[in-house]
Amino acid sequence: MIRRLEPQSGEVIDRESPLKFTWNSKKYVGYAGDTIVSALLANNRQVFSRSMKYHRPRGVLTADYWDPNTTVQVGTEPNVRGAHRLLEADMKVSAQNAWPSLDFDIKAANGLFGRFLTAGFYYKTFIKPQRLWPLYEKVLARFAPGGVVDLNTPHGYHDKRYAHPDVVVAGGGPAGLAAAISAAKAGMSVMLVEQNHRLGGHLRWGTDQDRETADDLEESARDAGVEILTDSAVTGRYDDNWIAISQRDHPGVVERLIKARAKTLVVAAGLVERPYVFSGNDLPGVMLSGAVRRLINMYAVRPGNRAVVLTANAEGDAAVADLERAGVEVARVVDARAGETISKAAGSSKQLGSVTLADGSTVKADLLVTAAGWTAPTSLLNMSGDRPSYDPAAARFFPTALPDNVIATGGLVGDGSLDELIAHGISSGELAAQRAAAVKHRLRSTVTRAQNPQGPEPPVQPDRRIGLSRAPHPELYRSDTHGMVDFSEDVSSKDLVSAAAEGFDSVELVKRFTTATMGPSQGKLETVNTVAVLAEARGETIEEVGTTVWRPPYAPISLGALAGRVFEPVRVSSLHEWHTAHNMTPILAGQWIRPEHYGDPGAEVTNVRTNVGIIDVTPLGKLDLRGPDVPKLLNLLYTNKWSKLPVGRVRYGMMCAEDGVVLDDGVTGRLGEDHYLMTTTSSGAGQIWQWVEMWLQTEHPDWQVHVTPVTTGLTSINIAGPKSRELLMRLVDDVDLSAEAFEYMNVRTGTIAGVPDCFMWRIGFTGELSFEVHVPAGFGLHVWEQLIEKGADLGIGPFGLEAQRIMRLEKGHFIVGQDTDGLTKAPTTGLRALIKLDKDDFAGKPELEWALAPEAPELPVLVAITPTDPRLVPDEACQILREGTTEIVGRITSSRFSPSLQRSICLGQVTPEFAAAGTTLTVRLCDGSDATAKVMEHHAHFDPEGVRLRG
Amino acid sequence: MLLVPCPHCGPRNSADMSYRGEASSRPDPASTTPAQWRDYLYMEHNPAGWLRENWYCSSGCRRFFTVERHTVTSEFREPPLPGSKTALPLSKTAEAGAGTDQQGGEK
Amino acid sequence: MAEPEFRSSVTTLTATPAGAPALTDESALTKASVRAQVGASPLGVDFTRTAKRDGVLIAAIRPDEWLLLGSANDVEALLATARFDASVNRIDITHSRLCLRLTGARSASALEKVCSLDFDDTMFPDGATGSASVAKVSSDLIRDDIDGEPSYLLLADRSFGQYLYDAIHDATTEFADAL
Amino acid sequence: MIRRNRAPRYSAAALLWRGARNDSWPRVWRDPALKKSYDVVVVGGGVHGLATAYYLAANHGIKNVAVLDKAYLGSGGSGRNTAIVRSNYLTPEGVAFYDRSLDLYNTMSADLNLNVMFSERGHLTLAHTDSAVRTMRWRAEVNKLQNIDSSVIGPDEIKKIAPSLDTSPNTRYPILAALYHPPGGTIRHDAVVWAYARAADAYGVDMHQKTEVVDVVCEGGDGPDGKGPGAKVTGVRTSKGDISTPVVINCTAGWASLIAAMAGIQLPITTHPLQAAVTEPVKVFLPTVVVSGSLHVYVSQTDRGELVFGASVDPFATYDMRGTLDFTEELAGHVLELMPAVSQMRLLRQWAGLCDITPDYSPVMGFTPVEGFLCDVGWGTYGFKAGPVSGEQMAKCVADQATPDLISPFALSRFDDGVLVGEKGAAAVGH
Ligand SMILES: Cc1cc2nc3c(=O)[nH]c(=O)nc-3n(C[C@H](O)[C@H](O)[C@H](O)COP(=O)(O)OP(=O)(O)OC[C@H]3O[C@@H](n4cnc5c(N)ncnc54)[C@H](O)[C@@H]3O)c2cc1C
């Protein structure tokens, strides 16, 4: 049979451009403009998938985006909507849910057991023996529907953008087009979004006159400057009219997400035709009226040879006319408005053969067309907070109360002639424009950088549109037989009835028990039928039963589009290029990329301890603090005292949150009378800045302090090792670096390698004589290179984070967040002397006061630990146990092998009972064995007196 | 995406803001009892209705402010006020989301 | 000893395709931050507005912060003449901030791909400033048209330099003339 | 083990028998009338409330129990969670507690005679940084001490378990290691709710859906209407009528603060939405549960083929369950970091549930300062897996009038004492 019709006046195919493609590895030819499905139908292919549970053969149902039966695999892309996706040259299309082939599917045997595979059958079976369930589960998983993900799909390039249109119109049918045009003519910027490839909505498959109207409207829209997006969908409406649009017609990217803050949203989504429930309603050859009209008028495809048409509306009547024009024999028109209906369809497993009417008569046919009414796709309205209500006279749901910034028009709100629809669209566009103007005015008067608007804010316009009437429509949901309700989930009306009888009798429970409405069309085809069947079963009305929750997205959107271009900021210091050129092994630390080492961290340690090394510590948080009240601020945030810090001195401090838990630590120096530089941990930099601002802005707005983050404005380099002074002296002329003139814990400002305004502090995490220099970042590389050059004869070498970690551990310095955790209160660190309870106030003081009270339970203690076996380095996080038990009494928080001491060294938290120097600890190693270790007297394993450091 | 009315910038995307939790007042540390202090640290009104809460305009003007927001409808009301402080440096949830990585305090 | 040479954190520049908005690196400009109490107006420029004085661009980027951009000499000269009271602080932030300039008819469209602010002429006119996240980095944006051609300055933490440059550059390529 | 007195047992044979005779199944639970008084009123028909009611009847013979829910059973977090169960927590008290829950889940299908489809497919928590690796090891070490199967594995092994993960070292967030927990997995969350409800019903427990508690009636307290510390519960008011009862158990998760306020009690809880999403189905390719704390995402694939995703809670407190676009954007971005191959898969639906977040990511369980008013709340983003053990222990708490050891670390009074539970140490989105 030749299915391609003679040229049709409204056809969208280009007969001059044939396209070759394959379907299940066989070659076919279609035309440009064809969808995959129209091309296959024209080639006389009728079965496109197997159903999910019973593996019944499925043909075209709606012939549009929502068709549940024509989802196919295209190359590596799974779940392509075959009745929407346009054919492309050399497409490789295959069926998804059939094995070994679409024609012969072994799993179809499931169909025979249909009566046993009732809803929820999983829950009732495979219970015993329970040990077999994993096996069953594997088998069930084989039945998963859908296509195949190619695990080699590369990380593609995706795109995204923001937009601030005055009006977004969802739906490019006559109503949406008219609204877009009138809003644009009123001076608004308008985005019109249409899911189909062409504008015009239902007019595209209507009469020549319909199409002419569509073309005219489209032209006016373009003239009015409307931004038109086709093959795109408004996928969600979120808080404050934040609108998600998936755009598929943008050159260069497959799909991109537009995030639009629309001042008003016009929803002109039209109507979705609803299938009718009866026995055999999923046989290939049973189609909706919209499907046959699209196939004939747009794709010039003959949907069958001999048809029965069930019609309850003008669309069904129009389908009859189309069929006749296309040469299809219309054997019988069953008019629901006259009380007629059909009862069941029968045929071979792959093709409809006959239709039985409710009056008992049977008509032979290979095509059954139903026009049973519409579902209002109220999804976007529900997302806007509306709860649409059901009107039995019109047999569909209508919006009730929408927020001011959402306006519905077209088929969603009522029926009417094309002129009436357009008129309603026009008045909706005007209303949308007026309301958008009010929002625009408000924004321009409240957003400080905006140009203030003229005149007072226009009042929110009341809705004075002349409404659309509601055409009466028979309530046609289920015939006297049972049939499919959810085609993608293979849920029948019988399943719903028995679920309700079992007690899953609210719409939400029945949904979850049967999975009805949970498939790819998310209820657009099946919600109302589900509700209707449930209402029937419970003897309630559709309104009483209500619907399930509509949720975003309106139409599925790819993860690639949602992800967009991935913005994962990366931070590097001014020395990054140098590190890269010098063999660094990088490590990620938050957003920073830093050198972990340059080949051999152990050697780097030794070099620092014997010669001199330099490390890039730029990520160290740095806050410039200015003003007369800085000491008050420091006193408030640190646990120790700051009032008497002289100019030129630095001091270490620890900060707590108000619960007494250690928050951060670092050194702060006084650079001038009212000028301080605070350093924080690298990972704490952002948080502490905010913390400081919060105290200043909320508790002490009267204090005069200005905080400026200068973390990356200063390239920070620690020069450490016995030869560090000698090295620095070669680069600094204007500061006396001698031990007497520049003591430990002092800060100086001077010129390094010709760079003025550098800070130098004598502090160090490594335990060596060291200078931490902070250099204006634009000159950071210069200073670093000068250090390397001038230190060559001193044996200078760079060192990385790992060497620093080893050295700080040799010195017993703890790291906030590693040696402390989310519950570690300040006294645990051992720095009791830094907690000054005689200060009036500081963050966390009351908790620390109570924690240190004599009657308070003792806190865990941070101790230095040395394993008995000097070669053994217990992994960090190994647990410390009470000997002979599994009772946890502590854990190793840091551990390394010390190149300086040639033995392993650790820090750990232990309960007070185990904290005394000399206590023997049992450490459970990761391999399950136990090792002993001893608690040391000092935190510092290396140079406990700090001789080297002060040198 | 919610628009949060910053008193300085005007309405801003919530993504450009940090949420700082219920507005509370800090007991006087000199005279506070454990009960009062822990109330300040941990207890929440958590109403389903109008809530006074703090925000920080972190990507905008960097000011803290207090607003009233309805926790069911997400509406804001009343002109925003200067901020009040919260006990912990980040809101609990921010920390819950931060995962373990951000907690490592490398020097 | 080698002379110190200022280096930007944008180390690799990419050519602007024809027709696309041009992205240039102006990080070497001197940037000074003037801080005062909220509500004060030490330079007579209101929050979110800019002014040009003696070759210096003054941008009121925060209710308590004014950014001065220009050559070192001009900025210094301007600061020297300004009469501030004791509560005002000035901090050189030349090295803390990276500064990019995006110029061209479609520069607002390019920015829309990385920033959620509304760049409509009425919402972000010439001479306005605003702060927002750009490709997930907190940034200050200043509209500073050149001879009627839309142009934006973008300032952000220096350490993001290359990342931000690449992200914005990528956003501009879409607007290049078709080949 | 329950003995069902009325309803027929589920089995394949019974299914065949009924199928062959076209018999329908009887109701899973009754739709009883509201009685004037109950021995115990459980507020909240989620897994916690239903399990509590079930164990009260099954283990302690307390059967005059009502479970009240303002909507349908499972309409709260229990019906909208990503159903990940595991026991590899950080603290010994946490591990012991969740391990007991996993035991109960393991035998639940047989115990309650309904297949809850517990899929012991293993649970991978990915670590992308050194500090995350350290925390994983911490958890593994604590777990091992309690005989929990949990260990740290490297990229090669990870790749074997989940080939779709990008384990190459040059990604933005390279996968350095993972905590692997073979006994973890997923479960059919709705089935768990139904199984408890059906089993409780068999003992005569009354389930009242669409019955909202609007007040808790107290006497003798310091606060208004005799509520607050020192008070004693005498009943509840509901949208369907008043009930007198000496015991009210608050199992309302996201709404917990509101019910507690009705008794004059404040909780250390804020309510935040947690969102989740599913994709369209594809053939099964992801055999295990994958969680990344630093990327704020967790993902598993159902037997139906959909990927189910979750992330961390929304940043600000609200009772609104609408969901946001930011969530899906972040989620997709992070999922593609981990599994670039799924970029062509499409998101089908997103939703949200309410989570009751506490400062130490641990629940609030047991007695309160109001006599007869108990709480089983604060379940945050992790409470589904705790349903069985919580029900068992709360029932014991009521029956014995004493706090069982397993839940004593979670008492409300810890916040008065300032002694929080240590799970805060590893605060990740670890489900
Ligand atoms: C998206 C998401 C993903 C999650 N993922 C996981 C996970 O993977 N693993 C995990 O372990 N946990 C997870 N959780 C958390 C878990 O779902 C919850 O902690 C758990 O379900 C709580 O159960 P519940 O029985 O305490 O409360 P819920 O199930 O929330 O039940 C509370 C019930 O109380 C009812 N109620 C409220 N107020 C009233 C009133 N006034 N009168 C009567 N009834 C009332 C509600 O209607 C509701 O049904 C997730 C949560 C969400 C939202």
Ligand SMILES: NC(=O)c1ccc[n+]([C@@H]2O[C@H](COP(=O)([O-])OP(=O)(O)OC[C@H]3O[C@@H](n4cnc5c(N)ncnc54)[C@H](O)[C@@H]3O)[C@@H](O)[C@H]2O)c1
């Ligand atoms: N829909 C039909 O099958 C059909 C057929 C004949 C007549 N009618 C009548 O036409 C009227 C409807 O006209 P109309 O202009 O309101 O609708 P329409 O059906 O002509 O057009 C609506 C358009 O909106 C699109 N759309 C829906 N949701 C979208 C979204 N979220 N994003 C992007 N695009 C989206 C659809 O693809 C469709 O093209 C009704 O009165 C109806 O009786 C409808």
Ligand SMILES: Cc1cc2nc3c(=O)[nH]c(=O)nc-3n(C[C@H](O)[C@H](O)[C@H](O)COP(=O)(O)O)c2cc1C
């Ligand atoms: C584990 C899990 C899997 C789900 N899978 C699907 C699905 O395949 N299709 C679907 O439509 N919804 C799915 N949902 C979401 C539910 O439809 C629903 O959105 C969710 O339970 C929240 O309820 P609500 O949307 O009615 O508020 C799933 C939910 C969960 C918890």
Ligand SMILES: [Zn+2]
């Ligand atoms: Zn602001």
